[in-house]
Amino acid sequence: MIFKQALRRELSFTTGGVFLVLVTIMITSLVIRILGFAANGAVNPEDALVLIALATLGYLAVLLTVSLFVATLIVLVRWYKDSEMIVWFASGLSVTNLIRPILQFAIPLIIIIALLALFVWPWANRESTLISQRFQQRDDVSMVTAGQFKESAKAERVFFIEELDVDKSEVKNIFVADNKNGRLSIAVASTGYVQNAEGGEKSIVLHNGRRYEGNPTEPNFRILEFDEYSTKIRSKDAMAPAPRDREKSITELLNDPNPNAANPNRAEILWRVGLPLMALGLVLIAIPLAYVNPRLGSYTAMFYAVLIYLIYSNLLNLTQNFVAQGKINVFVGVWPIHLLALIIATVLIRNRINPSIKWWRRQLPAAFGKNKVQ
Numbered sequence: 001m002i003f004k005q006a007l008r009r010e011l012s013f014t015t016g017g018v019f020l021v022l023v024t025i026m027i028t029s030l031v032i033r034i035l036g037f038a039a040n041g042a043v044n045p046e047d048a049l050v051l052i053a054l055a056t057l058g059y060l061a062v063l064l065t066v067s068l069f070v071a072t073l074i075v076l077v078r079w080y081k082d083s084e085m086i087v088w089f090a091s092g093l094s095v096t097n098l099i100r101p102i103l104q105f106a107i108p109l110i111i112i113i114a115l116l117a118l119f120v121w122p123w124a125n126r127e128s129t130l131i132s133q134r135f136q137q138r139d140d141v142s143m144v145t146a147g148q149f150k151e152s153a154k155a156e157r158v159f160f161i162e163e164l165d166v167d168k169s170e171v172k173n174i175f176v177a178d179n180k181n182g183r184l185s186i187a188v189a190s191t192g193y194v195q196n197a198e199g200g201e202k203s204i205v206l207h208n209g210r211r212y213e214g215n216p217t218e219p220n221f222r223i224l225e226f227d228e229y230s231t232k233i234r235s236k237d238a239m240a241p242a243p244r245d246r247e248k249s250i251t252e253l254l255n256d257p258n259p260n261a262a263n264p265n266r267a268e269i270l271w272r273v274g275l276p277l278m279a280l281g282l283v284l285i286a287i288p289l290a291y292v293n294p295r296l297g298s299y300t301a302m303f304y305a306v307l308i309y310l311i312y313s314n315l316l317n318l319t320q321n322f323v324a325q326g327k328i329n330v331f332v333g334v335w336p337i338h339l340l341a342l343i344i345a346t347v348l349i350r351n352r353i354n355p356s357i358k359w360w361r362r363q364l365p366a367a368f369g370k371n372k373v374q
Contacts, residue, residue, distance in 0.1 A: 003088055003093060003097070008104075010079075011075055014071040015068060015071035018066075018070050018074070019063060022063045026056060030051075034051050034052055035048060043132060044131075047131050050131060051128055054127050054128045058121050058125055058128075060120065061275055064109060065113055065275060065278060065282065066309065068109050068113075068283060069282040069286055072102060072106075072283055072286040072290070076098070076290030077290045077302075080290060098287050099287060099349075102287060106279070106283045109279070110279050113275060113276045113279050114275070117272040117273075121246070121272065125247045146163055146164040147162060157177060157179075157231075159176055161173065161175075170193045171192045171204070173189075174187075174189050174204070174206055174209075175188050183213070185212070186211070187209060188209050188211075190209065191206075191208070195230070205229070206228070206229045207227070208226075210223060211225075245261070245267070245268040253265040253268055253269055263323060263326045266323055266324075267320045267324035270319065274320075277338045278316060278337075280338075281338055281342060281345065282309065284345035284349075286305065287348075288348035288349045288352040289308070289348065291352055312337070319333045
């Protein structure tokens with residue numbers, strides 16, 4: 001009982017600490033990337049915090065998987081290094097006694113990882129896409145900020161508005177430069193308003209202003225005064241694209257009628273189901289991997305841990321790509337990697353139970369050994 005309580009306490013604190021470190025690193029990288037997009041005009045600066053939060057939610061399943069694996073290794077490596085494990089083994093415990101309490105701690109987190117991968121991951125991706133699409137499909141006036149020059153979505157116009165009311169229906173001191181069809185046209189006015197046209201289109205109407213057409217050095221340069229001048233504000237004509245595989249719910253992935261999307265949908269399901277299975281496999285591998293040989297140092301286990309995680313995750317991604325391309329069936333691709341991880345964990349645990357005998361000799365049937373003696 002004392003052993004289980006101590007192990008559970010160590011795993012809880014260490015997993016929480018590792019998870020907070022990984023989340024901090026993730027948020028820092030997302031802040032840099034999304035603020036860069038906002039500075040380049042790819043996303044709305046007002047949506048930056050929401051996009052950072054959604055991206056973080058989307059990657060929580062991966063972060064929890066890594067945190068659980070690394071925390072299990074850190075706790076067991078420290079126990080081996082501080083000789084605490086020797087005390088527990090001297091009291092009659094063995095490596096197999098570590099499996100049950102570690103799994104009791106890990107199973108609830110693996111269930112959370114599964115829920116995050118199956119439901120939160122597609123929802124966060126879809127919301128991020130919708131926010132980005134809404135900003136990209138905005139009309140020209142919605143991009144205008146009072147006191148700043150702004151370019152239209154199609155780079156056909158440059159707007160400047162000195163004053164803008166709260167609902168953006170009335171504007172003052174307007175400058176509109178239009179370079180459509182290679183001919184420069186500049187319209188200026190002191191007042192104006194936004195008019196909703198039929199079919200959902202909008203127009204900006206300028207009052208009592210001037211319009212300059214062409215270049216001043218050209219003979220066809222004209223200056224026109226107007227009482228009212230209207231220019232259309234066109235939203236992007238393209239419809240919102242269909243949701244990507246990573247944005248579809250499990251129901252949408254299973255019931256998609258498009259035959260061309262069958263393999264990519266199955267590949268996405270394979271990845272979502274594979275993530276909690278990978279978390280389970282990594283935890284089982286971490287139990288025997290944590291053994292520290294004093295001659296090798298305490299960083300050897302961490303080196304192998306990083307190597308195993310990279311190989312495991314890359315194999316999972318490679319299998320996902322093969323399924324998406326139709327090279328292998330999803331039912332064939334879903335189990336070999338995780339079965340291999342289970343076999344490796346079993347072999348390593350057996351090797352730790354009795355390290356004095358080579359593992360492959362212990363796997364030989366007893367009958368074979370008797371026949372050899374005879």
